[in-house]
Amino acid sequence: MSNFTFSRSEARVREAATIVPGGVNSNFRLGVAPTPLVFERGEGPYLHDIDGNRLIDYYLALGPMILGHSPADVIAAAHGQLDKGLLYGGQSELEYEAAHRVSAMVPCAERVRFAGSGSEAVQLALRLARAVTERLTVIKFEGHYHGWLDSVLWSNGTPFDQVGPEESPTKYRASAGQDPATGENLEVLSWNQEEQIVSRIAKGDVAAVIMEATMCNSGGIFAKPGYLEAVRDACTKHGTILIFDEVITGFRVGPGGAQKRLGVTPDLATFAKAMANGFTVAAVAGRAEIMDQLSSGHIMHGGTYNAQPVAMAAAIATMDRLVQSETFEAMERNGTRLMNGIAEAFAEAGLPATVTGYPQIFTVALGLTEPAENYRGLAKVDRAAYRHFTAALLGNGVRALERGAWFLCTEHTEDVVDETLAAVRKTLADIGPDLAHLRA
Numbered sequence: 281m282s283n284f285t286f287s288r289s290e291a292r293v294r295e296a297a298t299i300v301p302g303g304v305n306s307n308f309r310l311g312v313a314p315t316p317l318v319f320e321r322g323e324g325p326y327l328h329d330i331d332g333n334r335l336i337d338y339y340l341a342l343g344p345m346i347l348g349h350s351p352a353d354v355i356a357a358a359h360g361q362l363d364k365g366l367l368y369g370g371q372s373e374l375e376y377e378a379a380h381r382v383s384a385m386v387p388c389a390e391r392v393r394f395a396g397s398g399s400e401a402v403q404l405a406l407r408l409a410r411a412v413t414e415r416l417t418v419i420k421f422e423g424h425y426h427g428w429l430d431s432v433l434w435s436n437g438t439p440f441d442q443v444g445p446e447e448s449p450t451k452y453r454a455s456a457g458q459d460p461a462t463g464e465n466l467e468v469l470s471w472n473q474e475e476q477i478v479s480r481i482a483k484g485d486v487a488a489v490i491m492e493a494t495m496c497n498s499g500g501i502f503a504k505p506g507y508l509e510a511v512r513d514a515c516t517k518h519g520t521i522l523i524f525d526e527v528i529t530g531f532r533v534g535p536g537g538a539q540k541r542l543g544v545t546p547d548l549a550t551f552a553k554a555m556a557n558g559f560t561v562a563a564v565a566g567r568a569e570i571m572d573q574l575s576s577g578h579i580m581h582g583g584t585y586n587a588q589p590v591a592m593a594a595a596i597a598t599m600d601r602l603v604q605s606e607t608f609e610a611m612e613r614n615g616t617r618l619m620n621g622i623a624e625a626f627a628e629a630g631l632p633a634t635v636t637g638y639p640q641i642f643t644v645a646l647g648l649t650e651p652a653e654n655y656r657g658l659a660k661v662d663r664a665a666y667r668h669f670t671a672a673l674l675g676n677g678v679r680a681l682e683r684g685a686w687f688l689c690t691e692h693t694e695d696v697v698d699e700t701l702a703a704v705r706k707t708l709a710d711i712g713p714d715l716a717h718l719r720a
């Protein structure tokens with residue numbers, strides 16, 4: 281049934297577990313079905329693993345590789361900097377140039393500070409918000425992921441039997457070893473419930489509201505019409521800082537991220553992933569009057585590797601490509617073709633599934649007949665069945681995330697999309713009998 285096998289990866293990961301716990305360096309790389317993979321190289325839309333497989337890749341490293349795995353312009357820009365210096369512990373023209381690029385593309389970006397990872401950028405945004413408002417309470421939403429640090433790793437994947445009432449969701453501590461005290465000034469609300477968030481902000485004690493403006497981590501869910509605007513207005517009225525976490529959507533759903541595409545401008549926004557196509561660059565961007573508070577030094581922001589020059593050169597080259605209109609036009613076209621094709625394939629197989637999100641990052645929710653409105657709406661997704669599907673799809677040469685997300689890059693051309701859709705159809709035929717319980 282399966283054309284591809286992964287026995288070398290499986291053995292290597294198992295052996296490596298004697299030196300690297302679990303054989304992986306991020307827990308997101310555990311639990312990959314049928315096994316975490318070991319790769320030799322990437323080119324365009326493909327990854328080549330140590331079993332000799334060439335896989336069409338829709339993981340895209342969980343988002344960064346928007347220009348594919350080997351973009352010549354980004355690589356040349358990084359090469360160009362390698363001979364000039366790796367890290368100065370001081371400034372370079374490259375970081376100023378990169379900041380100007382961000383500012384030209386992103387509506388809220390009057391000022392920009394670079395950081396090393398999305399998690400760090402979130403830490404900076406929250407610290408800034410608490411400092412400038414002189415308030416402590418931060419509100420986040422069920423199912424939204426803002427990195428793995430103690431302060432925000434709450435209720436991003438609450439088991440559905442523990443979510444509690446929708447009016448007061450359980451504040452769910454997502455990791456063993458996470459200091460419970462770090463959640464004391466964090467409140468968790470249900471997303472897309474306008475009345476709930478607006479009345480909470482109106483109490484006047486909230487430093488910041490942080491959200492994925494489109495919920496991409498738990499499943500391609502758009503804000504209801506008027507929701508983002510209502511939160512924006514309430515924040516403005518009551519002195520609360522609105523933070524959009526654009527670590528996934530930034531530089532991916534359009535050159536100006538979700539805020540530009542949706543027409544709602546936050547006070548601060550966090551970025552990483554697609555802004556440097558695989559190089560470690562993250563950023564906080566936002567209003568001058570907030571960001572300039574960092575100049576005096578009383579609000580701490582550190583990071584040895586911030587604005588590393590090689591990564592900055594790569595970020596500039598990446599952004600230069602993303603501002604070219606044909607870059608996004610082609611991704612819109614090919615991503616829409618892929619979304620529609622997947623939806624048709626599941627429908628033809630008689631399987632309930634929704635395909636929601638943007639052409640550049642969307643989610644397949646197997647088991648749903650209507651798009652979910654928030655995290656709770658995903659309770660009926662058959663995760664085990666979808667995981668079985670992605671494992672079988674990998675056996676047909678296509679690598680997509682087990683949790684339902686598909687990331688698109690510029691190298692997923694029409695031909696690659698068609699090859700992908702053929703693999704999806706073949707997979708659904710291969711495993712059809714195993715999914716019988718999902719058919720009405």
Ligand SMILES: Cc1ncc(COP(=O)(O)O)c(C=O)c1O
Pocket residue numbers: 342397398399400402425426427428492497525526527528552553
């Ligand atoms: C929306 C969002 N915020 C923050 C993060 C954390 O970023 P990083 O993994 O670079 O720390 C992620 C990572 O997936 C994310 O999706």
